[in-house]
Amino acid sequence: MGWLNHAVLVCLAISVSLCAYLAFAQAAADRHSRQQTPEGIRRAIWWEPWNPDHYAQLARALERPLKAGDLPEVVRLYEKAVQLSPHNAEYWDRLGQAYEWAGRVEAAQDAHERAALLFPASPTMNWTIGNFYLREGKTEPALHAFKRAILGDPEMRRPAFDLAWRATGDGELIVHEMIPAQADICFEYLNYLLDAERLDEGTKVWDQIIDTGLHFEPRQAFPYLDALILYRRIDQLTAAWSALKEKNPSMFRDGTSHSNLITNGDFESEILNGGLDWRINQEPGAVISIDNLTFRDGIHSLQIRFEGNQNLSDALIFQYVPVTPNTSYRFEGYLRAQGITTDSGPRFQIRDAGDPAELFLQTDDVVGNSSWVQRQVDFKSGPSTRLLELRVARPPSAKFDNRIAGTVWVDQVVMTAIESAASTHLARSMTHEAEAREIVGGSPSRK
Numbered sequence: 001m002g003w004l005n006h007a008v009l010v011c012l013a014i015s016v017s018l019c020a021y022l023a024f025a026q027a028a029a030d031r032h033s034r035q036q037t038p039e040g041i042r043r044a045i046w047w048e049p050w051n052p053d054h055y056a057q058l059a060r061a062l063e064r065p066l067k068a069g070d071l072p073e074v075v076r077l078y079e080k081a082v083q084l085s086p087h088n089a090e091y092w093d094r095l096g097q098a099y100e101w102a103g104r105v106e107a108a109q110d111a112h113e114r115a116a117l118l119f120p121a122s123p124t125m126n127w128t129i130g131n132f133y134l135r136e137g138k139t140e141p142a143l144h145a146f147k148r149a150i151l152g153d154p155e156m157r158r159p160a161f162d163l164a165w166r167a168t169g170d171g172e173l174i175v176h177e178m179i180p181a182q183a184d185i186c187f188e189y190l191n192y193l194l195d196a197e198r199l200d201e202g203t204k205v206w207d208q209i210i211d212t213g214l215h216f217e218p219r220q221a222f223p224y225l226d227a228l229i230l231y232r233r234i235d236q237l238t239a240a241w242s243a244l245k246e247k248n249p250s251m252f253r254d255g256t257s258h259s260n261l262i263t264n265g266d267f268e269s270e271i272l273n274g275g276l277d278w279r280i281n282q283e284p285g286a287v288i289s290i291d292n293l294t295f296r297d298g299i300h301s302l303q304i305r306f307e308g309n310q311n312l313s314d315a316l317i318f319q320y321v322p323v324t325p326n327t328s329y330r331f332e333g334y335l336r337a338q339g340i341t342t343d344s345g346p347r348f349q350i351r352d353a354g355d356p357a358e359l360f361l362q363t364d365d366v367v368g369n370s371s372w373v374q375r376q377v378d379f380k381s382g383p384s385t386r387l388l389e390l391r392v393a394r395p396p397s398a399k400f401d402n403r404i405a406g407t408v409w410v411d412q413v414v415m416t417a418i419e420s421a422a423s424t425h426l427a428r429s430m431t432h433e434a435e436a437r438e439i440v441g442g443s444p445s446r447k
Contacts, residue, residue, distance in 0.1 A: 037061065038058060038062060041058040051084075052080070052081040052082075052083075052084035052085040052088065052091065053081075055078070055080045055084070056081040056094065059073075059077035059078050059081070059094065059098070062074050066101070071101055071102055075098045075102055078094050081094075081095075082095055082111075089114075089115040089119035089122065089125055092115035093111070093112060093128055096109070096110075096132070097128070100132065100135075105136065108132065112129040112132050115129070116145070120148070121148070121152055123152035123153035123156055124149075126145040126149040126152070127146070127149045127156060127160075130142045130144075130145030130146045131163075134163075134167050139173070140177055143164060143168075143173070143177040143178040144177060144178070147177070147178045147180055150178075150185060151182070151185075157188050160178070161174075161192045162192075164178055165196075171193075171198065171201035171204065175205060175208060179205070181212050181214060182214075183209065183214040184220075186205060187209070187216065187220045189205060190202050190206060191223050194224065194227045199228075199231055199233070202224060203236065206221075218251060218272060218275065219273075219274060221275065222274035222275055224240065225237060225240055225241065225244075225274065225275045226274070228240065232386065234386040234387055237276070238322050241275060259417070260416060261321050261323070262414060262415050263276050263277045263278070264277055264278060265415075266297065266298045266300070266411065266412055266413075267290055267300045267302045267410070267411060268298050271290070271317075276319065276320055276321070276322070277319065278302075278317050279317065279319065280317050281315050281316055281318065283314060283316065285308075285312055285403075286304055286310070286312060286316055288303070288304050288305075288317060289303050289305075290303070291303035294336070294409050295409075295411055296334050296336070296411040296412050297411065301336075301410060301411040302317065302409065303407060304316055304407065304410070305406075305407045306340070306341075306406055306408075308341065309403055310403060311342075311396050311402040311403055312396070313394070313396035314393065315349070315389075315391035316392050316393060316394065317391070317410075318389055318391040318392070318393075319389070319390045320388070320389055321390055321415060322386065322387055323385060323386065323387070324386075324417075325381055325382065325385050325386065326383055327417055328378065328379070328417065329378070329380070329381065330377075330378050330416055330418050331348070331350060331375075331376065331378075331379070331390075331415045332376045332412070332413070332414045332415075333375050333410065333412065333414070334372045334411045334412045334413075335347075335348075335375060335410060336371060336372045336408065336409040336411075337367065337368060337369055337406065337408050338369055338407045338408075339368070339405065339407065340368055340404065340405075340407070341401075341403075341405045342367070342399060342401065342402055342403070343367065344365065344394060344396065344397040344402075344404070345366045346365060346366060346393070347362050347364060347365035347366070347375070347393065347395075348363045348390070348413075349390075349392075350379065350388055350389070350390055350391075351391070352381075352385045352388065352389075353387040353389040354385075354386075354387065358382040358385060359381065359382045359385055365394075372411070390413075390415065392410055
């Protein structure tokens with residue numbers, strides 16, 4: 001028992017001494033490594049040769065800047081780091097870079113792929129290996145790596161889009177190999193293409209969004225629709241708007257006729273402020289909102305309240321309307337006024353969205369107080385008119401007392417091709433006649 005007790009005491013003493021040494025060694029190594037110089041880190045390695053961080057830290061120190069004679073040591077240091085910590089993805093990634101500098105391409109690829117395998121969701125690892133693949137001419141693996149990178153880090157999306165285009169110049173390849181079927185990424189890529197004035201490529205992305213049935217908010221599509229308006233792609237604009245309405249039927253409830261070219265002409269739906277819906281031009285001196293207390297039909301109207309401190313001179317709310325050239329149309333809308341001051345009140349204006357000189361007309365205004373009044377105008381689109389701009393506007397007053405106050409309401413705004421309007425009127429007449437005949441023909445039997 002005495003020898004056993006003695007042995008236990010010796011083991012305890014050795015353990016305590018070892019722990020004390022390790023603690024001292026770690027403290028000494030930390031003190032030297034904090035110097036962040038090659039000499040200090042080498043002393044840290046002397047105190048803690050089992051710590052892979054010191055080898056990686058020394059390699060990084062020698063890389064800033066990397067001298068030709070230091071490259072073999074950098075490779076050796078990273079190899080030692082992965083030997084001591086084989087599951088550290090960052091060490092493998094840095095070793096792959098060192099191998100590439102040394103011209104050992106196959107070893108570099110193995111190291112980079114080991115890093116990606118250890119940390120497959122890491123945006124940094126995938127970004128590094130993607131760049132490596134590009135440098136080696138392996139385009140598709142590079143795009144796959146960038147795809148994983150942009151899934152993990154939104155900040156990498158724009159740089160990845162730009163790099164992919166500079167490296168490949170192939171929009172179709174980028175869409176199929178790099179852009180995931182995720183709405184926010186698809187729209188960010190679409191907006192990147194629009195900023196780069198690649199509208200045709202953007203249309204392909206839009207088609208993919210629609211064809212794959214991705215869920216998204218309608219407002220995400222507005223930059224694309226604005227680009228179609230800007231470049232006068234009216235057929236594509238109409239098709240895109242129809243697809244948007246089909247995907248979001250609850251947001252486009254309209255109690256007016258299907259032949260009505262105006263979106264939300266009865267103001268029963270939310271104003272989306274984009275696309276082919278109404279757009280509010282919120283000018284100082286006017287407050288625009290939906291009113292559920294005053295309306296001509298339904299349960300809502302548009303209210304514009306003038307604060308009496310501005311001589312307003314622009315459209316207050318407007319909407320783009322696709323039309324056919326050389327076609328006759330009928331416009332109808334209702335206005336109501338309360339206390340509208342000055343000699344220039346709100347009115348409807350219709351003009352060619354591209355060239356107002358080709359088509360511009362306006363209805364009578366409303367001033368003072370009035371109940372609901374109809375404003376109607378028939379017109380014919382110009383020979384090249386494809387897109388109209390319907391506006392509720394107030395031209396400036398030239399009078400001394402020109403600051404407008406009061407409130408105006410807008411409701412039941414309709415624009416139809418005159419042929420459609422005539423057909424609708426004829427159908428209604430025929431329905432009324434049929435109902436009358438049914439009543440007359442059925443009266444003897446009821447007797």
